[in-house]
Structures are given as C-alpha cells and as structure tokens.
Amino acid sequence: MNTLQEAREQVLHQIQQVCQQAGRDVKSVQLLAVSKTHPSEMLREMYVAGQRAFGENYLQESLEKIEALSDLDIEWHFIGHVQRNKTKHLAEKFAWVHGVDRLIIAERLSGQREASQRALNICLQVNIDAQDSKDGCQPEDVADLVKNISRFPHLKLRGLMVIPAPNHPQAFFDAKALFDTVKSQHAHPEDWDTLSMGMSADMSEAITAGSTMVRVGSALFGARDYSQ
Numbered sequence: 021m022n023t024l025q026e027a028r029e030q031v032l033h034q035i036q037q038v039c040q041q042a043g044r045d046v047k048s049v050q051l052l053a054v055s056k057t058h059p060s061e062m063l064r065e066m067y068v069a070g071q072r073a074f075g076e077n078y079l080q081e082s083l084e085k086i087e088a089l090s091d092l093d094i095e096w097h098f099i100g101h102v103q104r105n106k107t108k109h110l111a112e113k114f115a116w117v118h119g120v121d122r123l124i125i126a127e128r129l130s131g132q133r134e135a136s137q138r139a140l141n142i143c144l145q146v147n148i149d150a151q152d153s154k155d156g157c158q159p160e161d162v163a164d165l166v167k168n169i170s171r172f173p174h175l176k177l178r179g180l181m182v183i184p185a186p187n188h189p190q191a192f193f194d195a196k197a198l199f200d201t202v203k204s205q206h207a208h209p210e211d212w213d214t215l216s217m218g219m220s221a222d223m224s225e226a227i228t229a230g231s232t233m234v235r236v237g238s239a240l241f242g243a244r245d246y247s248q
C-alpha cells in the first residue's frame with residue numbers, strides 16, 4: 021500500500037471503531053476527503069485508493085482540479101465560505117455546497133443550477149457555538165431558513181454543517197439536537213439526512229455525537245502548505 025492509501029485505511033478504521041463504540045452503523049458516516057492546497061495528482065491517487073467524495077475550499081483552485089480530473093467519477097463538495105458573486109460556478113460544477121448560511125445564497129444557487137442537472141445538495145451552515153468571527157446563521161434562524169430554502173426547485177437541502185471551535189465537543193451535541201429538532205418538524209424528514217461535522221482532530225467526538233459526514237483533510241493528505 022502507498023502512503024495515501026494507508027492514511028485512508030487508517031481513517032476508515034477509526035470511523036469504524038468509533039461507530040462500533042457508539043453503537044452506530046458504519047455506513048451512516050461518510051468520509052469526505054478535504055483536498056484543498058493539494059495537487060490534482062494526489063487526489064487522483066486517493067481516488068484510485070477508493071475515495072469518491074472530495075471537498076474543496078477555494079473556488080479558483082477547485083475549478084482547475086475539476087477540469088484536470090474530469091475523467092474521474094468524483095463527487096465534488098464545496099466546503100469554503102460562499103461569496104455571493106461566486107455562486108454561478110458552484111451551481112454549475114459542484115454536487116454539494118456545505119456553507120450556505122443566507123437565503124440570498126440559496127436563491128442564487130437554485131437560480132443558477134441548470135434544470136438538466138440533478139438538484140444541488142446543500143447544507144445550512146450554523147454558528148452553533150456563538151463564535152464572533154465565524155460564518156454561519158444563528159441557531160434560532162434555522163427553522164425559517166429551512167422552510168424558505170425548501171421551496172427552491174433546483175436545490176436539495178440535506179441538513180446542517182458546523183465548524184465549532186477546537187476542544188468544544190459539546191457543540192457537536194448541540195448541533196445534533198438542533199438537527200433532530202428540524203427533522204421532527206420537517207415536511208419530508210427522509211430528505212433531512214446530513215449532519216456535516218468533524219475534522220481530522222475531532223472526528224471521533226463528532227461521530228459519537230451523531231455526525232453523518234466527517235470532513236477530513238490533514239489526516240488523509242498530511243499537513244497543508246499555504247506558501248504557494
């Protein structure tokens with residue numbers, strides 16, 4: 021096995037162990053490989069190791085990789101901050117957008133998604149632990165946003181995404197409670213199926229609390245180099 025394949029096996033093993041301890045089905049947690057700053061060749065290698073879902077943060081960089089890897093059957097997730105003037109490319113090129121936190125962003129994404137494409141999967145980003153500098157809507161705004169976003173024809177609102185402050189595992193339980201509350205009030209609860217939380221350092225805590233999608237970068241690809 022090469023290093024990337026080994027790293028992926030290790031992460032999958034960790035997911036499996038935590039699921040077992042938490043009494044969860046291992047199939048209920050999806051691994052999103054966060055590949056920002058890493059070259060396309062590394063993604064290709066990770067793909068060969070079996071990975072299909074990749075998460076990117078920076079629009080220009082991700083568009084280049086999508087082009088370079090267009091021969092592969094990759095499911096592309098945008099997990100960065102969504103700027104209002106960048107929604108067109110996201111609507112055209114991605115299968116998922118995790119960082120939606122305002123109605124106007126959802127409205128633009130739906131309007132710019134081609135009718136011939138499958139609905140764009142989105143998650144509502146919530147500022148679950150009241151951080152000052154973070155993106156995300158407020159927990160008390162979630163119910164209204166869900167109701168309004170659910171009306172957009174070319175979107176499929178799947179659930180919530182959170183990025184709590186480090187070493188704050190309670191935030192994962194708060195996110196799970198909010199997720200469950202929305203589900204209990206949802207007109208189509210089966211469509212509300214994704215809780216995107218947990219990264220390399222805290223994926224175990226997130227899975228224990230109920231994450232259905234962990235976004236893992238450095239544990240898969242190694243440390244990131246931002247100097248380029």
Ligand SMILES: *Cc1c(COP(=O)(O)O)cnc(C)c1O
Nearest residue numbers: 054099219220221235236237238
């Ligand atoms: C970079 C990033 C990750 C991955 O972080 P690691 O600590 O490298 O696993 C996950 N989610 C978001 C939103 C990110 O920006």
